[in-house]
Amino acid sequence: xxxxxxxxxxxxxxxxxxxxxxxxxxxxxxxxxxxxxxxxxxxxxxxxxxxxxxxxxxxxxxxxxxxxxxxxxxxxxxxxxxxxxxxxxxxxxxxxxxxxxxxxxxxxxxxxxxxxxxxxxxxxxxxxxxxxxxxxxxxxxxxxxxxxxxxxxxxxxxxxxxxxxxxxxxxxxxxxxxxxxxxxxxxxxxxxxxxxxxxxxxxxxxxxxxxxxxxxxxxxxxxxxxxxxxxxxxxxxxxxxxxxxxxxxxxxxxxxxxxxxxxxxxxxxxxxxxxxxxxxxxxxxxxxxxxxxxxxxxxxxxxxxxxxxxxxxxxxxxxxxxxxxxxxxxxxxxxxxxxxxxxxxxxxxxxxxxxxxxxxxxxxxxxxxxxxxxxxxxxxxxxxxxxxxxxxxxxxxxxxxxxxxxxxxxxxxx
Amino acid sequence: xxxxxxxxxxxxxxxxxxxxxxxxxxxxxxxxxxxxxxxxxxxxxxxxxxxxxxxxxxxxxxxxxxxxxxxxxxxxxxxxxxxxxxxxxxxxxxxxxxxxxxxxxxxxxxxxxxxxxxxxxxxxxxxxxxxxxxxxxxxxxxxxxxxxxxxxxxxxxxxxxxxxxxxxxxxxxxxxxxxxxxxxxxxxxxxxxxxxxxxxxxxxxxxxxxxxxxxxxxxxxxxxxxxxxxxxxxxxxxxxxxxxxxxxxxxxxxxxxxxxxxxxxxxxxxxxxxxxxxxxxxxxxxxxxxxxxxxxxxxxxxxxxxxxxxxxxxxxxxxxxxxxxxxxxxxxxxxxxxxxxxxxxxxxxxxxxxxxxxxxxxxxxxxxxxxxxxxxxxxxxxxxxxxxxxxxxxxxxxxxxxxxxxxxxxxxxx
Numbered sequence: 001x002x003x004x005x006x007x008x009x010x011x012x013x014x015x016x017x018x019x020x021x022x023x024x025x026x027x028x029x030x031x032x033x034x035x036x037x038x039x040x041x042x043x044x045x046x047x048x049x050x051x052x053x054x055x056x057x058x059x060x061x062x063x064x065x066x067x068x069x070x071x072x073x074x075x076x077x078x079x080x081x082x083x084x085x086x087x088x089x090x091x092x093x094x095x096x097x098x099x100x101x102x103x104x105x106x107x108x109x110x111x112x113x114x115x116x117x118x119x120x121x122x123x124x125x126x127x128x129x130x131x132x133x134x135x136x137x138x139x140x141x142x143x144x145x146x147x148x149x150x151x152x153x154x155x156x157x158x159x160x161x162x163x164x165x166x167x168x169x170x171x172x173x174x175x176x177x178x179x180x181x182x183x184x185x186x187x188x189x190x191x192x193x194x195x196x197x198x199x200x201x202x203x204x205x206x207x208x209x210x211x212x213x214x215x216x217x218x219x220x221x222x223x224x225x226x227x228x229x230x231x232x233x234x235x236x237x238x239x240x241x242x243x244x245x246x247x248x249x250x251x252x253x254x255x256x257x258x259x260x261x262x263x264x265x266x267x268x269x270x271x272x273x274x275x276x277x278x279x280x281x282x283x284x285x286x287x288x289x290x291x292x293x294x295x296x297x298x299x300x301x302x303x304x305x306x307x308x309x310x311x312x313x314x315x316x317x318x319x320x321x322x323x324x325x326x327x328x329x330x331x332x333x334x335x336x337x338x339x340x341x342x343x344x345x346x347x348x349x350x351x352x353x354x355x356x357x358x359x360x361x362x363x364x365x366x367x368x369x370x371x372x373x374x375x376x377x378x379x380x381x382x383x384x385x386x387x388x389x390x391x392x393x394x395x396x397x398x399x400x401x402x403x404x405x406x407x408x409x410x411x412x413x414x
Numbered sequence: 415x416x417x418x419x420x421x422x423x424x425x426x427x428x429x430x431x432x433x434x435x436x437x438x439x440x441x442x443x444x445x446x447x448x449x450x451x452x453x454x455x456x457x458x459x460x461x462x463x464x465x466x467x468x469x470x471x472x473x474x475x476x477x478x479x480x481x482x483x484x485x486x487x488x489x490x491x492x493x494x495x496x497x498x499x500x501x502x503x504x505x506x507x508x509x510x511x512x513x514x515x516x517x518x519x520x521x522x523x524x525x526x527x528x529x530x531x532x533x534x535x536x537x538x539x540x541x542x543x544x545x546x547x548x549x550x551x552x553x554x555x556x557x558x559x560x561x562x563x564x565x566x567x568x569x570x571x572x573x574x575x576x577x578x579x580x581x582x583x584x585x586x587x588x589x590x591x592x593x594x595x596x597x598x599x600x601x602x603x604x605x606x607x608x609x610x611x612x613x614x615x616x617x618x619x620x621x622x623x624x625x626x627x628x629x630x631x632x633x634x635x636x637x638x639x640x641x642x643x644x645x646x647x648x649x650x651x652x653x654x655x656x657x658x659x660x661x662x663x664x665x666x667x668x669x670x671x672x673x674x675x676x677x678x679x680x681x682x683x684x685x686x687x688x689x690x691x692x693x694x695x696x697x698x699x700x701x702x703x704x705x706x707x708x709x710x711x712x713x714x715x716x717x718x719x720x721x722x723x724x725x726x727x728x729x730x731x732x733x734x735x736x737x738x739x740x741x742x743x744x745x746x747x748x749x750x751x752x753x754x755x756x757x758x759x760x761x762x763x764x765x766x767x768x769x770x771x772x773x774x775x776x777x778x779x780x781x782x783x784x785x786x787x788x789x790x791x792x793x794x795x796x797x798x799x800x801x802x803x804x805x806x807x808x809x810x811x812x813x814x815x816x817x818x819x820x821x822x823x824x825x826x827x828x
Contacts, residue, residue: 016746016770101791105780114802115772193626197802212607216627218803239825246827332430354820355434358529366519366823375828376819377515388528388611388816389632390804402802405790406768409780411653413660414789 008195014171029168034082047156113139115197122203125153148181190215222383225255225338232344339368360393422609428585443582448496461570527553529611536617539567562595604629636797639669639752646758753782774807
């Protein structure tokens with residue numbers, strides 16, 4: 001039997017037991033893991049160095065090497081995050097709805113663990129601890145498949161997880177790492193409907209697209225963000241400019257940064273030159289439509305491709321529109337249903353925009369950078385869903401749960 | 415461009431408009447459709463007869479012909495169901511949660527339409543009206559793909575839908591039928607992630623398995639039911655027998671009927687002979703383990719295969735077990751996570767069973783036959799989900815919805 005199948009079976013076999021564990025037992029395991037990470041810091045760093053050396057030998061770019069690195073600071077941060085996770089409410093066992101039927105049947109809709117998560121992720125080894133801990137907190141088993149570039153680090157971290165689980169009341173096999181990082185094994189994992197309840201890909205667009213295109217196991221799609229800021233006619237100039245700068249430059253490489261600014265024509269006539277100057281002062285390169293080019297120096301003429309691009313860099317497309325409906329149509333055509341914002345003082349336009357735009361999070365007079373589990377107050381984040389099933393937007397612990405109906409009768413038959 | 419792609423685009427293009435329609439506008443369209451079905455009864459029957467003649471010419475089994483038939487009674491029933499649907503609460507626009515953050519950002523989680531549903535279904539043409547009406551009620555567009563055996567009926571019903579939509583405020587293109595019923599077109603539909611938000615297969619296990627195995631569009635899996643009844647040591651004899659008979663015989667062909675009865679050994683010693691007699695008096699064929707064979711006449715010895723089989727017929731497997739845990743292990747191994755029941759007067763065993771069994775609906779002292787949207791009080795049913803993502807168990811209108819976060823600020827930046 002393959003390593004994959006064997007581990008899938010091991011993980012699956014723990015779900016019944018794991019689902020019955022109390023919040024205290026789960027939190028105790030997280031505390032043990034936190035302590036174990038600190039105690040075994042040297043071991044983790046030693047193993048991590050093997051990945052780094054291998055990466056350098058293979059000519060891996062320094063930015064990717066940086067993602068791989070586990071130093072004392074980063075290991076401490078992981079350990080602290082585990083303690084914070086113990087403070088969060090455990091969603092398992094919550095009664096979501098409760099009612100009775102005319103025949104006397106009592107129905108409860110309760111929250112239960114989702115079963116087994118298959119986690120497929122790229123370089124960052126901290127995802128190993130992140131994913132395992134969020135799953136354990138919700139009584140969920142997890143089959144991890146990291147990348148070959150982080151295999152020494154991931155193997156070390158899963159050893160630490162097992163050391164902690166052995167001391168806890170949770171089943172040791174609830175977390176397993178697939179050591180065979182071949183493409184064939186990943187493809188086999190995509191089809192393991194018998195053992196996996198959901199696949200969560202974490203990484204670049206290519207990885208996510210591959211999983212979505214090939215998996216028969218349900219996928220929680222966390223995706224790209226081609227996000228927009230629409231500046232309406234009535235937008236306050238200073239607010240609009242401050243939000244544009246923040247949403248573009250505060251961290252350009254993340255999915256909730258904006259890529260295109262849509263500017264209402266009358267606002268543009270008065271303020272667009274100032275917006276261009278402010279963006280350029282913040283080192284942002286502007287690709288604008290003809291009108292934008294006419295309102296500022298050094299604006300590159302935008303093409304169709306610009307509106308489709310998630311730059312993830314200090315570049316922004318700027319396009320003028322005549323109406324709020326034109327901005328909605330542009331966003332629903334080019335957007336990725338992630339995060340969209342309107343800056344406006346006109347209540348009717350705000351309502352039209354917020355109802356009309358098809359996205360996980362729609363903002364009025366605020367930066368799109370808040371689409372994040374921590375900023376939403378969830379205290380944890382599995383990822384940001386850009387699909388419409390199960391969970392949409394930032395996913396906290398509840399995204400790792402399912403429901404179960406419990407029905408109590410006294411002999412009811414149909 | 416193919417018929418499929420063209421219709422997918424037409425349907426998708428209506429979603430923004432459709433999402434803004436009021437409950438009154440949607441109910442008005444359903445009433446118009448109800449009236450149109452009654453007015454065009456003759457036309458529908460004429461077209462339906464073409465499918466029936468074609469079916470008979472192709473040697474279709476009479477039970478399948480029966481599924482195809484649309485007579486005056488069935489058309490009236492569909493028309494009445496539409497009026498009942500107008501009475502149901504519209505979930506769209508509901509504010510599910512609402513909170514504010516320390517920075518003053520106000521967050522609302524609201525219920526919105528899911529977008530576009532791709533419906534793939536077999537013979538019964540009434541699914542055309544059923545699916546279209548549930549989607550319209552929730553502001554959802556739908557691309558229908560019925561079977562070739564019902565193509566005249568489905569085409570006629572979609573013509574009636576369009577006649578009604580033309581008189582309504584809803585976009586006419588929100589419901590489209592794919593007329594090309596080839597396998598290739600279905601396969602192409604499975605991959606239309608750009609246009610479809612979810613696929614819902616309705617039909618036999620083979621159809622559902624094909625969609626699950628091949629679709630990259632998220633699937634709402636409505637599946638098989640290998641359901642069990644566990645009779646605990648403390649079960650009241652009359653209740654246990656009445657529920658066993660009801661859950662097996664009231665409608666053996668449906669997914670929430672039981673296929674295996676697990677009987678605790680001490681209960682079996684006293685009452686199993688009576689249970690066997692009662693089942694046989696109700697024309698049920700029994701495949702039992704060795705102990706069951708010893709307790710009654712005409713009991714066929716069960717094999718491993720029996721425990722895996724969804725008979726969908728008046729046949730039941732009977733197996734004795736020593737403990738409630740043994741019943742849980744059997745169910746979690748052989749079950750399909752659909753509906754499971756325990757008959758017991760022992761509170762501790764009931765809790766162990768209900769928490770330990772992994773299924774959409776777990777019953778105490780009631781028949782599994784209640785797993786159904788109408789029996790649950792939802793007033794409508796899209797199907798019964800046996801997966802853990804998005805919706806689990808009977809799916810009402812809410813299963814056709816997604817969520818959207820609306821965030822109101824006054825200039826917040828990160």
